[in-house]
């Protein structure tokens with residue numbers, strides 16, 4: 001389970017976040033490309049933009065469910 005206290009600082013402020021257990025598998029960036037981006041230099045994903053309502057929110061939830069290490073959380077600030 002993701003830990004908001006261990007979230008990457010560059011996550012956009014809001015409910016979804018990526019924490020430091022991300023292994024850069026890229027699945028979230030494929031599932032929700034408008035919201036999750038990869039920090040290529042540091043080798044991890046982050047929430048570049050919180051989803052609006054509708055399809056983006058669904059894609060972000062899909063990304064969270066698909067993350068193999070459960071690095072995506074939905075209980076952020």
Ligand code: F3S
Pocket residue numbers: 018021022023024025026027028029044045063066067068069070071072
């Ligand atoms: Fe990382 Fe999980 Fe995305 S491992 S790249 S947060 S799907």
